[in-house]
Amino acid sequence: MTAMTAVLFRNGLVLTMDDAHTVLPGADVLVVDERVAEVGVGLTAPPGAVEIDATGGIVMPGMIDTHRHLWQTAMRGYGADWTLTQYFVWYYLESGRHFRPEDIHAGNVLGALEALDAGVTTTVDWSHGLQTPQHADAAADALESVPGRFVLAYGNIQQGPWEWATSPEFRDFVSRRIGGNDLLGFQMAFDVTGDPAFPERAAFEVARELGVPVTTHAGVWGATNDDGIRLMHEHGFMTPSTVYVHAATLTHDSYQRIAATGGSVSVSTESEQSAGQGYPPTWQLRDHGIPVSLSMDTSVWWSGDLFSAMRATLGADRSREHLQAHDRAETVTHVHLRAEQVVDWATRGGSRALGLDSVVGSLQPGRKADVVLLKNDDSPVMFPILNPYGHVAFQAQRGDVHTVLVNGRIVKRDHKLVGADLAKARQDVERTVEHLIATMGPEAWARGMNPDIPATKVLDNPYTYTEWTNA
Ligand SMILES: [Zn+2]
Numbered sequence: 001m002t003a004m005t006a007v008l009f010r011n012g013l014v015l016t017m018d019d020a021h022t023v024l025p026g027a028d029v030l031v032v033d034e035r036v037a038e039v040g041v042g043l044t045a046p047p048g049a050v051e052i053d054a055t056g057g058i059v060m061p062g063m064i065d066t067h068r069h070l071w072q073t074a075m076r077g078y079g080a081d082w083t084l085t086q087y088f089v090w091y092y093l094e095s096g097r098h099f100r101p102e103d104i105h106a107g108n109v110l111g112a113l114e115a116l117d118a119g120v121t122t123t124v125d126w127s128h129g130l131q132t133p134q135h136a137d138a139a140a141d142a143l144e145s146v147p148g149r150f151v152l153a154y155g156n157i158q159q160g161p162w163e164w165a166t167s168p169e170f171r172d173f174v175s176r177r178i179g180g181n182d183l184l185g186f187q188m189a190f191d192v193t194g195d196p197a198f199p200e201r202a203a204f205e206v207a208r209e210l211g212v213p214v215t216t217h218a219g220v221w222g223a224t225n226d227d228g229i230r231l232m233h234e235h236g237f238m239t240p241s242t243v244y245v246h247a248a249t250l251t252h253d254s255y256q257r258i259a260a261t262g263g264s265v266s267v268s269t270e271s272e273q274s275a276g277q278g279y280p281p282t283w284q285l286r287d288h289g290i291p292v293s294l295s296m297d298t299s300v301w302w303s304g305d306l307f308s309a310m311r312a313t314l315g316a317d318r319s320r321e322h323l324q325a326h327d328r329a330e331t332v333t334h335v336h337l338r339a340e341q342v343v344d345w346a347t348r349g350g351s352r353a354l355g356l357d358s359v360v361g362s363l364q365p366g367r368k369a370d371v372v373l374l375k376n377d378d379s380p381v382m383f384p385i386l387n388p389y390g391h392v393a394f395q396a397q398r399g400d401v402h403t404v405l406v407n408g409r410i411v412k413r414d415h416k417l418v419g420a421d422l423a424k425a426r427q428d429v430e431r432t433v434e435h436l437i438a439t440m441g442p443e444a445w446a447r448g449m450n451p452d453i454p455a456t457k458v459l460d461n462p463y464t465y466t467e468w469t470n471a
Pocket of ligand 1: 217
């Protein structure tokens with residue numbers, strides 16, 4: 001038997017995110033081995049416990065991202081000015097096939113480290129670049145090399161799901177790689193085009209046979225729509241474990257089908273706002289009583305931290321509420337979406353969506369110890385902490401993530417990742433970038449990053465500028 005390891009967070013403002021959303025000022029969180037042992041004031045440290053002073057900080061559950069294409073982190077920021085159309089052309093039609101297994105590995109390692117650094121302890125790797133079993137092994141190897149909790153959502157945009165999901169290689173991968181590791185979950189990731197022949201049926205049948213949840217980009221303007229939802233529903237493939245990503249461009253009827261079958265929606269607000277899947281649907285989901293989790297989608301545009309997701313989601317929901325009221329010549333005096341709600345979505349929303357709610361998502365005795373301490377004594381933004389949920393959603397950022405535990409193990413401490421080989425991660429990603437530039441050619445590479453800007457016509461102005469002239 002190995003010796004017990006214990007970590008005690010001392011004297012923090014503890015957001016337990018339990019069902020009652022209990023907040024404990026000046027409280028301690030004791031972690032023994034893999035689990036939260038106790039949460040309360042003035043706990044006794046077991047002999048040999050690592051004590052972490054949480055004074056002035058917020059202790060909360062690790063955050064959960066339910067949809068991120070980690071392999072695309074190798075292209076960090078490249079598509080900052082893209083629309084969804086440009087993304088589809090680049091990844092689906094032209095260049096996605098250039099990624100080798102080592103490129104999937106490089107992107108995954110970097111994105112996984114980035115998540116831990118930001119206090120995201122569970123990430124669904126929506127891995128739709130798995131062209132061969134070697135690519136899939138590379139993705140799984142990368143996730144297993146980083147000490148976070150991951151769900152590998154297996155996908156392959158180079159084939160129809162009815163092809164890859166029914167292949168012996170896919171079965172072989174699942175039997176070889178999935179189920180033995182507590183920290184690596186599994187989903188199947190594919191989209192439903194709405195083709196009346198419903199060819200995706202074969203992939204859903206495999207998922208059902210394997211007992212594996214399906215995650216699907218649904219309600220994406222110009223790509224997936226109500227027909228896909230209807231086909232899934234009519235064939236009995238909508239389940240409580242189904243995760244609908246974006247679900248932005250859908251009708252009332254589709255939201256009702258999702259609500260009635262118990263599934264949840266992964267909202268990627270920054271993505272929906274910039275790429276154009278549809279308006280971030282939190283207002284629709286609220287009206288239909290559909291559970292929500294948050295996600296960052298891809299670092300080809302955005303970073304992988306959920307502070308951005310919480311902030312953007314509050315902004316989008318409230319912005320729409322005000323705008324619609326102004327159209328009716330009304331004033332919103334009380335907003336619906338609260339900071340507390342988005343912190344819940346970033347933690348419990350994710351654990352519920354992934355069927356892990358009894359495992360992670362809250363700080364309660366017996367839960368696996370995925371814990372984040374937000375504390376930054378050098379930051380003028382860390383005091384006063386008056387509204388703790390508001391502080392997490394609107395004030396804190398990744399630089400304030402002081403300590404992170406996953407499964408009881410310290411993976412970040414004093415603002416630094418523990419044992420992460422960033423030099424190696426950098427070298428591997430640089431090799432991927434070199435390979436892509438060499439394969440595409442420098443001109444195509446530059447063109448891909450800098451899409452044309454549509455012309456803007458300045459409106460005619462009836463007023464004459466008399467007070468100033470251009471010097
Ligand atoms: Zn996506």
